[in-house]
Amino acid sequence: MPALNWSKTPHWRNYHRTQDRSQVDTAKLVPNGAPLGAIAALRQTAAQFGFVLASAARQKLPLTALGSAWSFSDITKNNGFLLHTGLAQHIWQVDAADLGPAAVHRDRMVLVHGGTTIHELNAFLEPDLSLITTGAHDGQTVGGMLGTGVHGSVLRYGGFQNHVRGVHIVTGPGESWWIERGPMPWLASATAAALANHVVLEPDLFDAALVHLGGLGIINAVLIEAAPGYVVDVVRVKHPLTAASIGLLEKGDFAAFAREVWAPSREEPYYIEVILDPFHPYAGYRGAAHNALITLFYKREPDRSITRSLAANGASVVEAAHETLNLLAKALSAQPEQDLLLPLPQAVAWLVAQEFHPEPAAGTVPRRMTWGKANGPHVRQEILGWDIELYNAAYAIERQHLTTTLKTMLDAFHSNGGGHQVFTLRFVTKAAGLMAFTRFDDSVVINMDGLRTLNSSDAARNVALALERTAIPFSQHWGKQGVITSTRVARDFGSPADPTTRAGRWRAARYRLLSPAMRETIRSDALSAWGLA
Template sequence: MARIIEHGAQVWTNYHKTFSCNVAQRMELANGDENSGRALLKAAAEEIQALLRRAKEEGVTVRPLGAGWSPSPINLVQQGWLVETRRLNRCFSLSAEHLAADRQGEAESLMLVQAGATVDEVYESAEELGRSLRTGGASNGQTIAGACATGTHGSAWQYGGLQDHIRAVQIVTPENVWWITPSGGLLSDRFVAETASELLADDDAFAAAQLNVGSLGFVSAMILETDPIFMVQNIQKAARIDPEHIAMLSNGNFHQFSAEFALDEEPYFLQLILNPFNPFGRKALLRFLYRRPYDASIPLPKPGAAGAGYDALTLLAEAMLSVDLLKEDVLQLAMEQAYPRNRDVDDPPAIATWGNTTEQHNPIANLFNGSVTMERSKLADAFGRILESFNEGGGGTVTTLRFVKKAAGLLAPARWDDNVVIDFDGPNLESAHRSYANVIARLDKASLEYTRHWGKTNNLDAARVALDYGDDYTRWRKAQQRIMPDPSDRQIFANEELMKLGLI
């Protein structure tokens, strides 16, 4: 039997200590000792549904919590129930009999994961099965449901976000336990029944559920598609770039860019961290990952040496918080000191599995994270204006360029065929907020289209969300009504931020 552990009323603060709330009850959901994945899922779904029904009766709101890593207030609930999912963290392989007859050949590539498994746990379980996810974010402590809920992405430029891996989502509402899949279906009737669920095979409901921002019900499990296990070779270095390089990236000439700074081949992953005060006068931190076949005999380097993330950079927050002068110098010093040791073309190669490219993260109080996503081809035109307006606000963070394809989900910020994500990460200074607001204003003035990350500082409201996502937003809202037809069921998931965003 799954169970709920109640911790009582308390003040809860998110991971980066950017927001707190007074919760009427903090609860933890934990698995029982059922010995099959299906029985475990059934027990968890039934427990969650009983909890949602109790909340409805008592007129309380419920907030499912992942790792609490979103610095935006989407994971808060005032005077409601905050339900932690970290202990619903089992991962399983699937066999052919769990799938619909015409899908059975896909069993090997699919994994069943519970919502609260961390990205790291999913990576590790996939590797044990000889499989791998294709992309991820800069770090690995988010839960898989929480990371997908906001469209967490990295810079593997041929993929969108973590939610792209999803092939089916199990969502619990007060009325139903759904397995939501595309209209083509995926699961066998028996698997659906044995997990106490009903099938909702609907393209829009599925595309809404892939990126649900925590407002489509309680996600209890997912089925993810994986690749055969592979490795990546890491090259990272500090180097000066110039405006022609920005144009090169804007055109998607990643191979050419790579040939100039690292290997003469197309990178699997490409990321640039820049000093926004002087992006061409100061060295940028470049990171390239190249896909390699799996070779079990290669000793794995420490994750930090093979990284797809940039966790160490958050350390610069501490250096920056107390210093107001010479920001350009301090920022550059912090960037270069905090970056894991350079690994250039001539150094012994650092090769790791994808799951070993990110490292554990230590929470640092009071960080600012904000980003804008736009069509990649607009980068060359927008770059100067973005940095100029950012610096006019006083700045204080680094600027990171990451590249992704159109991501899955009706509300995916990466909405164009090819996208650049421009991140601003650093200390939670007033100047960082001012600078981010300046960037937004400047892009709007120039009528350059862009979107913002659901889990980070974004200054969004319902009108703007409707404008940014247009018909996709309307379809998402209709799908929400299909998943939870009763408005009072949707209200159970209300919090101030999601109401403000027009997502409840």
């Protein structure tokens, strides 16, 4: 089990190098001793987290708990302590005796340390069990995923947080909470009481914790309900994107869209992603149709005789079908800017297309992969030798208004020459959590992925302003680089001062869970700027 190591980090940067700090007081979990059982292990890390919180509070400094530090936004920014939770990464299959009556599928329940990466979780679950959806990066930690409400593009499903049935959150020295929705418990009452000194089954408190924004405490563990193991057939095509095909996506006729872009399709896919070049939008808006980069997954029952080999082998490095930023970074690392024949803004989409390899070949069957292999592994940039600063803003909009919204966004993108980006469409339904940025029943997340340049940030800012001018509802990803303000938070989630709004209910949970001293300690610059602290 891990122990705490204290040090002063000379220079700290988050994963995407959007935050820089010098001489940072850092607490880090390091290996120490033999593995423990679930409850003993979680009690130990909870005590360690509480000790760090007490130290920060004594010095009147804020504390940020980090997983893989993936987020682009200011959500990890403050002037105080850093706590690295990366070694809190154990996973336990929960014994049936430790489960409550709500856990009907008792063989699917796992208790997961907050510092566990999605890569580790996939490896633990597969091939007999599987996650239903994840984000575009399997190096993110479970606690970090809940921090910003990470989504995928599985049709008819929400975000990663929709898997969660219980949350263990540390809120101070000697203080932790086990939180579930209720009314019946998922974790047996005695087991929960052995883990935390507060055990509550309350929908609002649970829904607040599902997207905690780093402001409710330190996520020590979550109880996850996995799905039965499955595999996906992977299809990647370059196909003209038309106004009619966008209309099919807007209506939710995903089966018809899939048939249009891949003739062998006879069913609704499990997953759809569309990458489009904003400089050559689809026919009916500006110019001729262009080839969009489209990924489809088809869910299949596993063949047990081959699934174990699929879980052990599979995707090569950076083959994750939907990791647009990785495609771009890989292309640019091998293609210096001065060698490009196109102006750089237009060249970004061209470069992404060069790294997008259609499959399957005509007359062959699609590759069949487990979910974890089809969505990973992500390999850290320093290992691959990349030195490229990437930009990503993400907007959740209502699917029923996709055509109008996309036109507005593309017009705004072009208003000052455009950015160094591509647009990526992903689909989310009924995401859990009070502060899920995918707050619409049927959301389309439109990512602006590309290079970190002034053009890119200006283009994203223009898009947000255009959506506001035309009164199109949208929300921005908490972990990305859009401009989130307290005014926009209040517009999208209601006033934090009103206890009946989403933001007000989330803030009430913060005041319920944290003492005044801990509210000063567990905060970030972002929470203050958003009006939520």
